[in-house]
Amino acid sequence: MRSSPPDIASLDGRKVALWGWGREGRAAYRAIRARLPELALTLFCSTAEAAEAMALGDANLSAETDASASRLSAFDVVVKSPGISPYKPEAVAAAQAGTRFIGGTTLWFAEHAGRDGVAADTICVTGTKGKSTTTALLAHLLRAGGHVTALAGNIGLPLLEALEPDIAPELWAIELSSYQTGDVAESGVRPQVAIALNLFPEHLDWHGSHERYVADKLRLITQARPRIAVLNANDPRLAQLGASLTGSEVRWFGRADGWHLREDDLYRGDAFVMDTRALPLPGRHNRGNLCAVLTAIEALGLDAVPLAPHAASFRPLPHRLQTIGTRDGITYVNDSISTTPHASLAALECFASRRVAILIGGHDRGLPWEDFAEAMRTRAPRSIVTMGQNGPRIHALLEPLAAQMGFVLGEASDLADAMAQAKSALGGEGVVLLSPGAPSFGLYRDYVARGRHFAELAGFDPERISTIPGLGVA
Template identity: 70%
Template sequence: MRISQLEGRRVALWGWGREGRAAYRAIRSRLPQLPLTLFCSADEAADASAAGDGALSVETDASAGRLSAFDIVVKSPGISPYKPEALIAAHEGTRFVGGTALWFAERPDARTVCVTGTKGKSTTTALLAHLLRAGGHRTALCGNIGLPLLELLEDEAELWAIELSSYQTRDVAGSGVRPHVAVVTNIFPEHLDWHGGEQRYVEDKLALLTEGKPRIAVLNAQDRRLAALSLPDSEARWFGREDGWHLRGDDLFRGEDFVFDTRAVALPGRHNRGNLCAVLAAIEALGFDAASLAPLARDFVPLPHRLQTLGARDGIAYVNDSISTTPHASLAALDVFRGRRVAILLGGHDRGIDWSDFALAIGANTPAVVVTMGQNGPRIHDLLSGVARTAGFRLLHAEDLEQAVAQARAALAGEGVILLSPGAPSFGPYRDYTHRGRHFARLAGFDPDIIASIPGLGISP
């Protein structure tokens, strides 16, 4: 649906975060007189009203009855379409669209590379943009990584590197515009509360492929769900297997051809450097010489909150992996520091994800200390209590992040790594994972403003 098609319709916005504000500005740029109703929180209502838009009504009760009064609701990504009020309104005929779908409909000829996956999508998208720019291509870095597409509605780029969350993948599928390339790094359970269960999460995530029908799909051969897919409308390119881009130890290969040693790339962990294989396969899918660009990954600046070493204080190194919102991600983080004395901080918002696999695996890479915290902290603590006795790590529980850092610091006694890799979302005490990561930096004694910015957002060169 194009923005012009909103004219003459009853239209509402739902959400006034950055995505919601971007949708508002985009609609107003094309339809300055269109009556709009905004549904938002009470805290956001004052800010929205301050815009001084006489054609904008602001309400705080997004009930099924009120949503049903509109033909179209432009919804922010964080609001689940599976909420009861949204399902009722949809049944009554209200159409829900996202800002991502609006952008794609407005820019059908844009040469897009859409990147998704449970983990690694931000790093993959940023690394893709970095290498394309190094190759002299005017490239946009945007999407879920921190810059809504609609903020770049009037801008031009040769290539668009777009990160999509599972909240946005159906947006692309519903836009009617096929991405040029779609990259999927991996699939495992996350955001189950938003999606209403694991099956729907997987279906929504894979909608980028199954319904979006990209011209070329770049897929991880090591992921069982992806390996089982049949995509008759897309050409499949695989990474992570020996006939394509893959790692042998730390060495990068294209088929049988050695390219370079990836230990020089500033990506902590072999799993992170594996994202380079996805990027190079995508660059090849665009028709460029990926092998010549691959060594330029050495100049890549890692993203904040992703296994980010903040520095050391009094013999203890502090690592910010606040982006970690699944047990799988926490295990991968532990593997990066294998052989070192680690205190890992676990827990946050409880989405009902099963931590049993984590409990089984932690014995093979045992930390010195585990500190549980947050809403699901007690559940994780109970699950690990038996494992702690047999594996020999110290298990503690904290009421909040501040107490968790203090307990970890005391337990390490001046030697080791405090690793914030919570394996759970930050909702509750924090707005998002960046807010949590910034708090961790302050508690560790570092300036959060220095460590928090994402380099390269927007369009360049």
């Protein structure tokens, strides 16, 4: 199986298990079952998920709740959901015993291998910050140019759910998390274009260390070997990687000889293209990522200059610096997708001229908050309210600075308490900014549920803020 791309047909006759029954796991099950209806499958999942799976009435599907090393080792292939780390001891032991762990992304790319081993219609996007907006913007501009384009991947539509779309797309705009970049490398299929935006510490609980996170994230470039790598010239690690990369052509963005910003103006080399200030792209980092999108479009052999103005009609994504409304003088901004301190700092920069109360904290993955605290010496908002599992740790870092720098520091028991404290600190005028810099695990199912609760507490309809525009093929 390792000698050729592991497509679904190659699973036939093997002992195969699924690990995880979230949306990705269910997509993998449906895709495999559609091609191999008689293949015996074992599902490793929770007790509640096992009952749900058994209710399908599939005689060739069994479910177990003990994903131990000995059980995992009994299988040739385990199709693993992205949120399950391959560095878990039981996965490591099973891999050493010969079990191969792949993801749904692996299967999808193997199904899309061209004769030369390249999925010629794919543009993959990864990075710590801004990858969802960048991927959606890429799809938006390609569609504006008349190209039927699929928007899928980590952004909210698992690739295997779009394995056989009703309309065949010309191009695929694919967001990949650090959990999925290695799946592309595992497929043995090269993307046509891969974009790497930036690198900051994240997901240390899944990867085990910052160094491994960086290495895993960069597997999209270093091991998947895209035909063309689009890299951020202003990110030190990416600049270093691009200078030594072999096997892929490198195209830079953020550099004076390509697409870049001069203050708020967009340039292609020395040619002025447009003022970006009015674009519906939250934060300067996202307007900078427009340069990545335009560079990738050129890498496809298309003329990007006439497409750039279509960024003005882009619809921002939910839960990403999303202004949900104003009540009683207070504007509520939902940045629930923020899961790193760097993302929270970027959110604050977007509202530097406003009175802001920011809500930070959540699941503790061990990320350092010292840089955030240091930044508060020069750009502190009106108020900071900490919450969640790592709230006390962040609060202890900020407490010595609060009186010194003149910001109001609060400590909340939950999101409702945090919002009440934030509103009180603003005194009837300003911005309540939910940009937690941490995941929602433990209190909410995911960042979407957290953002929806924020909207509800603010007095807005959570249903109206949660739809991701443009998913699928259009």
